[in-house]
Amino acid sequence: MPGSATWEASTGAPRTDTAAVAMAIVENGILAAILGAVVVALWFLLLDIITRGMPFYTPSLLGSIIFAGKEASEVTGVDEVAVFAYTGLHGILFLGAGTILAWMFSQFERNPQVGMILLLLFITFEAILWGVGVSIIPELAGAVGAWAIVVGNVSSAVAMFAFLLRRHPHALERLRNTWQA
Numbered sequence: 001m002p003g004s005a006t007w008e009a010s011t012g013a014p015r016t017d018t019a020a021v022a023m024a025i026v027e028n029g030i031l032a033a034i035l036g037a038v039v040v041a042l043w044f045l046l047l048d049i050i051t052r053g054m055p056f057y058t059p060s061l062l063g064s065i066i067f068a069g070k071e072a073s074e075v076t077g078v079d080e081v082a083v084f085a086y087t088g089l090h091g092i093l094f095l096g097a098g099t100i101l102a103w104m105f106s107q108f109e110r111n112p113q114v115g116m117i118l119l120l121l122f123i124t125f126e127a128i129l130w131g132v133g134v135s136i137i138p139e140l141a142g143a144v145g146a147w148a149i150v151v152g153n154v155s156s157a158v159a160m161f162a163f164l165l166r167r168h169p170h171a172l173e174r175l176r177n178t179w180q181a
Contacts, residue, residue: 021106024102024106025099025102025103025106026099026102027102028098028102028105028106028164028167028168029095029098029099029100029101029102029103030095030098030099031098031163031167032098032101032102032160032163032164033091033094033095033096033097033098033099033160034094034098035159035160035163036094036097036098036156036157036159036160037090037091037094037156039152039155039156039159040090040094040152040153040155040156041059041087041090043148043151043152043155043156044058044059044144044148044152047148054077054078055078056078056083057075057077057078058144059082059083059086059087059090060075060077060078060079060080060082060083060086061075061082061140061143061144062082062086062140062144063079063081063082063083063084063085063086063087063089064079064082065137065140066085066086066089067082067085067086068082071139072139072140072142072143073139075143097160098160100122101122101160101161101164102164104118104119104122105164105165105167105168105171106168108168108171108174108175109168109170109171109174112171112174112175112177112178113178116175116178126153126157130149130150130153134146134149
């Protein structure tokens, strides 16, 4: 079963070397995180340029609200420190999400039933996270646009899932076999 990060190419069996599996999960997590973060960042960069004529307005807005305690209406321009601070937070959050997703895919590949439960938990977590974020900072959804947040998050998730499916081709195959059994 060549091409998988957690399967031995020579034997077609799951890797048993814990260190190699852990390293593959970390590697996949970092790469998926970078991909997801870049997709969201490019989406909001494009949106900021088109709708406001101000690149980096959204990370400046988010950074100003989260780190400086400002109201959305108080943010009228781009604050480079807020952009830097929010970009760091954004990167850390995506590294966590990417690593969790990579771990989920390794579980999914080995045991599709557990993987399906983890996938449903991840989707539930994403929905709760979005809901909590909008409830804690309601003006944020108004300033950025709830639709823009949803498009950014879904695009990022699709990119990360597509990448991880390429790295774990057996996950989808095992899921199909489980559903057919």
